[in-house]
Amino acid sequence: MGRYRLWIMPKSISSLLDFQDFSVEDLNDLFARSFSLISQNKNNLKKESSADLRSAELRRTVALLFFEASTRTRFSFEMAACRAGFYPTVFEAGAKTSLEKGETIEDTILNIAAMDPLALIIRCGDSVDLSAMQKQTDLPVINAGWGVAGHPTQALLDIFTLQSRWGSDVRGKKLLFVGDVRFSRVVSSHLELAKKLGYQVAQCGPVEFHRESDQLQKFSNLSEALQWADAVMALRFQFERHEQNQALAKNEFVEKYSLSRHSLKDLSAHAWIMHPGPINQGLEMQTEVLHDPRCLVLDQVRHGVYLRQALFSWLGIGEEMGANK
Ligand code: CP
16 A cells, blocks of 8 residues: 555545546546556466465455446456455345335445445435435445446546557547437446546437437437447447337337447447447347457456556555545
8 A cells, every 4th residue: 555655646535426526637546556456466476375364354344335236346346345455245235135124225325334334335326315425424435336427437447448458648539429328327427537538429329318418429320420439339228217118219229329240340440349238239239249359348347346446545445544534
């Protein structure tokens, strides 16, 4: 931890709900920490001694509270916590929790906060006011996917992945979202992050999926959109947020907007293909695309662990001196 003290630390910030309070320098510091962790892992020189393992038992926990389904984010935060030397304890909403007895999500969060973990990592719907929850606790709160409001660690890991191909300066680069932009919390966070880091964003899809935003250039034709893009990110068709009557719309969507070997002929050989996951294969993305050499989907997942591990030190979580609290 000592070596990080020389790096820029966000002052008086210990939570990540959105990017409002972070400067470009803060964000670059997080990306630098994440890259540094990749090299450390590659070298893999450090062997845990039995003393390390014993002291690990004394370390404290980070609480993962997942009130909505997740595979990547939950497992990635768990792995990041382990690699950072913390114990992840996971609350997974569903059977056998007191939510079943009528306890509210807000009370659940405050009760787990009262058990004094090092941090709260929360995935929840729009009905929860995460900003209000953060004000009711002294603990760092990390947004792990909050309704349509945002998914900041996903946007960060997406850009971190692109930086690994483009280099750290992403100003002027063109990121295209294809599909369900309207309901995407990933897009919400990218709109914020793009303003800070200077990359351009665009959307392509049927009008029902469009988001009203001056920041997002609009394309209705996938071929034109792909020719514009330096990277394209397909987004999950969010069945649960649309009307039942989607059979026809789905067929039309696949025909016009699905990323496939055929449609991706219009994407530059030097551009990249992404998806935050989970993927509806055969809908927004055809299975064959996962084998395209331009496809970075699993790089995104891999980088997510390093980014989240770096986030812990960046926010000062578990640092005894509390230097940035
Ligand atoms: N990208 C993402 O948030 O995936 P999960 O819903 O599986 O966490």
